[in-house]
Amino acid sequence: MAFARSRQALAIAGVLGLALGATACGTGNDKKSDKAGSAECAAYEKYSGHDGKKVTIYSSIRDVEDERLKQSWKEFEDCTGIKIDHEGSGEFEAQLPVRVDGGNAPDLAFIPQPGLLKRFADAGKLKPASADTKAMAEANYSPDWLKYSTVDGKFYGAPLGSNVKSFVWYSPKMFQEKGWQVPQTWDDLIKLSDQIAASGTKPWCAGIESGDATGWPATDWLEDLMLRTAGPEVYDQWTTHGIPFNDPKVAEALDKVGTILKNEKYVNGGFGGVKSIATTSFQEAGTPITSGKCALHRQASFYANQWPEGTKVAEDGDVFAFYFPGIDPAQKPVLGGGEFVTAFADRPEVQAVQTYLASGEYANSRAKIGDWVSANKKLDINNVPNPVDKLSVGILQDPKTVFRFDGSDLMPAAVGTGTFWKGMVAWINGKDTKTVLNDIEGSWK
């Protein structure tokens, strides 16, 4: 008995030993760059001197986009010897605070919400950008953009990718067949809508269902109209709570949105009445354009990826976009979004990568790979392969453009990703403008 027991114990101990032994076996690999010094590396001279160092980046960019990202800085890695370790997460917004509070912050993070950026800056977690990064950013981006990553006078990082939200999608073929013209002003747009409605088709289609983010496309509508009816200065006051959310100017803008989205004659082409907007998913909201059941769909540049397979997205193709016209044609306000390269560490190699990502070389390197837009002024529009991206870059680089960041990303999360979304859903579902704006104002503390 005693013998059997001790043998059993020995067996367990043996397994245990094996297990612990295996845990101790790590994997290690070192990669050395040997390209440094060659001709194509001349451009990276100023980032040299950090051979063998590693920089970690955390972002919400995944899958194919992640591959493109890695490809875009490969040459930089080969030439400087800095290894960039990028990790993309679908839970980026929720996980980043957890990692930062847990003392496991990445060196760099691509933050798409200036509100979140400010939260980290206020908490003293972010490192202000180096003088080199700041100089590079100021040379390449307009002040409109840089103010979103500046908190209390300190600059925290340059933008990277961008998108343009002030677009109306349409079918160039349908327009040509019916003899419709792309409108240049708000009044033209309404006239065109009436003309289409008279022809028996509902002109607009829209959808704001998006899982737990339901409502966001409608907030973009209001933001776009705020920029047009009240102007960029009032828009800034609105997003920073300088004026209350239920200010008459906001009510005016929302009512203007209502002239389209709450007009039974205008919506919802291919889906039903006004209320069907609330339950139509934003991904499929524009598809009736391809079957001629709807003519106009206001959505951001990234909607280009949502069209059914085989749809040609081009100026002479099945679908394309035009700039959502302003009320005064002399002004060109543009609503958009983007991510900012912010640092949680200030080691020299981290700053080198941060500076490089703000440079024109990087913007062009990334743009050539495709499906990418940036407000970087050094970006050569000829390096942008896709027609909608070309249009977006053209708008972003136009000196007449007044750019404003998506307002819901600037407001506190409880409003920007909470009551604002929910309020717009309730508004579509029949609540009146005044009640909705009062409710949202009540939640903003």
Place this chain on the structure above:
Amino acid sequence: MEFDFAAEQPKFLMLMYGLIAFVAVVGGLLLLLDVVPTWFARRREAQLVAASASGAPVPRRRKQREGVFAFFFLLPTLLLLTIGLVVPAIRTTLLSFMDARSTNWVGLDNYGWMFAEDSIFRVLINTLIWVLLVPLVASGFGLIYAVLVDRARFESVAKSLIFLPMAISFVGAAIIWKFVYAYRGDEQDQIGLLNQIVVSLGGEPKQWLLESPLNTFLLIVIMVWIQAGFAMVVLSAAIKAIPADIIEAARLDGTTPWQMFWRITMPSIRPALIVVVVTISIATLKVFDIVRTATNGNYDTNVIATEMYNQAFRYGENGQGSALAVFLFVLVLPLVIYQIRNLRKQREG
């Protein structure tokens, strides 16, 4: 996308580490359990042998050691309970008296906010409707069904039909019912069962999930659909456990089925019925997945658990989220206490 083993290697490595850690910990514990008692037994054996050899009195075993042993085995459970339950509960309660960033004390502000804010008050009302209706309807339906199919032909088939939804997750059930309630415009083909029925009867399709307060009741239907099976199975077992002699005696006395139900069945299954109602009530108070999946709390259908999650994790309002959590805890507490008391009474009786 193709599955690339090389690219997924870090994950497999993590998986291996996890398995190894598991084997190490569990193996270590087993080893400990094996070695320590053996060692004690051997020592005692040696003591006994030595005692019998020298003729000295047999040493008495100390009682105290057993207490130490008991504590030693309870320790992991106590530790995990403290870390996983007691500490978070206390911390949540403390956070509920603090502001959004958990830095300043704000007293009862968060609790005041719950009742002052219209949309949050609506959340409380909705939760009330849920907790009043679901246990009542689900248990009632389960009970009637259990009584009707009892000893009928095809009893097991009939029971499994009602029990099947239990096997579906709340999220799955909500998605299924979202299709039942789905809406398509007049001119299109309906994909939702309910609207198809309405249309074929000559009506207009409706946006079922957009109309308050009807939508809350439609969501409650989903919960009842899932929970009725649970009620039915437990109550059916209780009915089967009623002693046959009681039933026979009642039959001989010439009871009508109606009297049989109220005088015999109901009193006999009362303890089981209480368990069912309490369990469903607690599950209903915690309901989260159904609302989040079907409407995401829009159109006045929000309930406490979804709003708590939104406040704490999406809006960064730690104080308000914690206050809702504490409120939910306080609501569940009386049910749990009642349940425990009942169990204790049963055990004594």
